[in-house]
Amino acid sequence: xxxxxxxxAAILAEALPYIRQFSGKTLVIKYGGNxxxxxxxxxxxxxxxxxxxxxxxxxxxxxxxxxxxxxxxTRLGKHGEFVAGMxxxxxxxxxxxxxxxxxxxxxxxxxxxxxxxGHAIGLTGKDGGFIRARKLYVATDGNPAVDIGQVGEVDSxxxxxxxxxxxxxxxxxxxxxxxxxxxxxxxxNADLVxxxxxxxxxxxxxxxxxxxxxxxxxxxKLLTSLTPAQVDLLFADGTLHGGMLPxxxxxxxxxxxxxxxxxxxxxxxxxxLLLEILTAAGIGTMIRAA
Numbered sequence: 001x002x003x004x005x006x007x008x009a010a011i012l013a014e015a016l017p018y019i020r021q022f023s024g025k026t027l028v029i030k031y032g033g034n035x036x037x038x039x040x041x042x043x044x045x046x047x048x049x050x051x052x053x054x055x056x057x058x059x060x061x062x063x064x065x066x067x068x069x070x071x072x073x074t075r076l077g078k079h080g081e082f083v084a085g086m087x088x089x090x091x092x093x094x095x096x097x098x099x100x101x102x103x104x105x106x107x108x109x110x111x112x113x114x115x116x117x118g119h120a121i122g123l124t125g126k127d128g129g130f131i132r133a134r135k136l137y138v139a140t141d142g143n144p145a146v147d148i149g150q151v152g153e154v155d156s157x158x159x160x161x162x163x164x165x166x167x168x169x170x171x172x173x174x175x176x177x178x179x180x181x182x183x184x185x186x187x188x189n190a191d192l193v194x195x196x197x198x199x200x201x202x203x204x205x206x207x208x209x210x211x212x213x214x215x216x217x218x219x220x221k222l223l224t225s226l227t228p229a230q231v232d233l234l235f236a237d238g239t240l241h242g243g244m245l246p247x248x249x250x251x252x253x254x255x256x257x258x259x260x261x262x263x264x265x266x267x268x269x270x271x272x273l274l275l276e277i278l279t280a281a282g283i284g285t286m287i288r289a290a
Contacts, residue, residue, distance in 0.1 A: 025205075027277070029209065031209055036064070049273070063105060065105040120172075121170045124174070131154060132158075134155045135152055154196040174193070191249075196253075198259045199253070214283075225288065234248075
């Protein structure tokens with residue numbers, strides 16, 4: 001037991017310089033993958049977010065919910081379809097997206113954080129006109145502008161909503177649903193929302209939780225540190241493709257627009273957030289600011 005206590009004290013001492021460096025800074029976390037479905041990982045994530053808040057950081061959580069959306073669509077007899085990594089969203093699918101993201105998933109995360117001792121509030125981009133969206137057209141090999149329904153991209157984000165929650169010491173938990181000029185709801189990729197939110201809030205860090213160790217080269221080797229120029233080369237040679245495209249594009253934009261560093265980490269690892277933010281080792285890929 002004495003050895004365990006000494007080890008724990010050493011770990012806390014190692015975290016001190018990082019706590020001092022990042023105290024008062026904003027950290028935008030995109031929460032997704034297995035970390036959202038495994039019960040132990042879900043509880044661990046909530047505790048980690050609360051700890052980051054208690055040691056002085058300002059965490060903001062943006063979540064996905066693809067598996068949960070797929071499950072409900074399947075139960076309704078509807079098949080999910082994707083184009084260039086984006087979900088095709090007709091009006092019926094949009095209703096499901098709002099129910100799952102704005103209701104079930106969002107409130108579960110809020111509850112987990114609150115049960116872990118934090119004070120979380122959930123919202124979507126519709127609340128207070130927080131996330132303004134415009135319709136997104138997706139480019140494919142055969143068509144430069146494919147209409148995939150009520151899918152949007154971020155037009156603007158009102159930072160005043162988050163600032164108000166900061167004043168009251170709340171942790172914002174955000175579902176990636178935007179509102180268009182006509183009041184229509186738009187399904188927005190959570191990675192894109194997290195990236196634009198990090199830019200708007202002038203965040204110190206953007207953390208994208210995934211089901212991979214980070215960015216891998218063509219041989220499957222983890223690339224622990226990248227510059228935006230190196231990421232461009234990975235796009236050009238086809239190393240980055242498919243579902244990683246919106247994630248890495250979001251990371252790249254954030255790194256080029258004021259976010260000091262972007263971290264792509266494996267959400268399947270217990271306490272992945274704390275390992276990446278408060279230790280020297282880190283566990284994923286860091287993209288440094290341009």
